[in-house]
Amino acid sequence: MTNYPYMVSNNKISQIFDTLNTAAKPDKFTNNVLHNLGYRSTNDRAFITLLKKLNFLNSDSSPTSNYDYLKDSTKSKKIIANQIRELYSEMFSINENMNDASDDEIKGAISRITGKEEKDVKRIFSTFKMLCNYADFSDAKIIDNNGDSESQSEQISPFQQPSLGINTTPETSKLTTDFHYNIQIHLPATTDVTVYNAIFKSIKENLL
Template identity: 35%
Template sequence: MSLPTSYMTGSFSKIPQYFDTMLTAKAPDKFTTKFMVDLGFTSSNDRQFVNVLKAIGFLDDAGTPTERYFKFLDQSFSKQMVAEGIKEAYADLFALNTSANKMTKSEVEGKFKTLTNGSKENATISYMASTFINLCGYADWSEAQVLEKKSNENSNNISQESFVDDTEEPKQYNQQVRGFDLNYDIHIHLPATRDQAVYDALFASLAKHIPLK
């Protein structure tokens, strides 16, 4: 099952604020709960966001910012990176519904119950769904879809360019062949004889069957 084991139990509506505040600060060597406090988020619910960042690939297990985190700091890619992290973290959910980011909370809860085989308490499923819904609300899905479409178009163009249409070359070749002037060289091995009449008869026969132009 590819579902995050980390989720928030409250302060879901503050998820956009967490991300926006991260954009105003330099990436730390280690993203810890203390760093969350330094950013101004001091409640226990706020600190749970650190593990959510690990789940979506912004931090490694040790809390070190990943390449995705640094790309996120470029505001032209910020919300796209969040969408990318969500799709990776909730891969099984998106396998069931490629538009899972558009699902309602109740729909997400139903899918989570299926994916966890009913092993989670209803309260836990609700926390997981609320975390997912609020993450999706911040991410820029339209940008991710446009980039994915462009990527597919580029792949198609490469495939088309790699196909060589060789119908023209044979056509030109055939036209050239039809315009050829053909010359024949005929080699005759004369018999060894002293009888002139033999040669006269031979050349007379050649003149008859191969007229000279």
């Protein structure tokens, strides 16, 4: 069974994320770091586990490459949405818009996936809802554990990689490659028109 994280004091989730946006990036995100940021309750420590599950911290509490996005106010909520989709992938496989699903549907999915008792389901649900309410799903992308992104829409997002000439179409979902060659011909400086005629004749016979 899947084991989703939760915070008892989940009402602080958005507040802590806002704090991280302006706080210095630590070498390791420890309880002392959280304490120095002003979150001193023992219940607040569960936020560190949440950051690990969302792949913002490694197992040793050092920041991952995704953590840097939390420092950018224009992208932080989008990266959080990405990581929510990654962490709760089983739930989003049931409903790709699980973040907008009804409370009953969300709780039902959590119960089936985790097999937890009602008390834990409610806590997981509350944490999930607080995360989703804070995140921006308007143009979410899936970012893997190495920080690479894969587009889920045709819209350009801050995480989309530049095009390499490989086009995708929603009708076929197949990859096609088109190669275009630009040939430059430097003509010699001459007043003899027969030279030009010979060059263009050769192009026609050999290239066209």
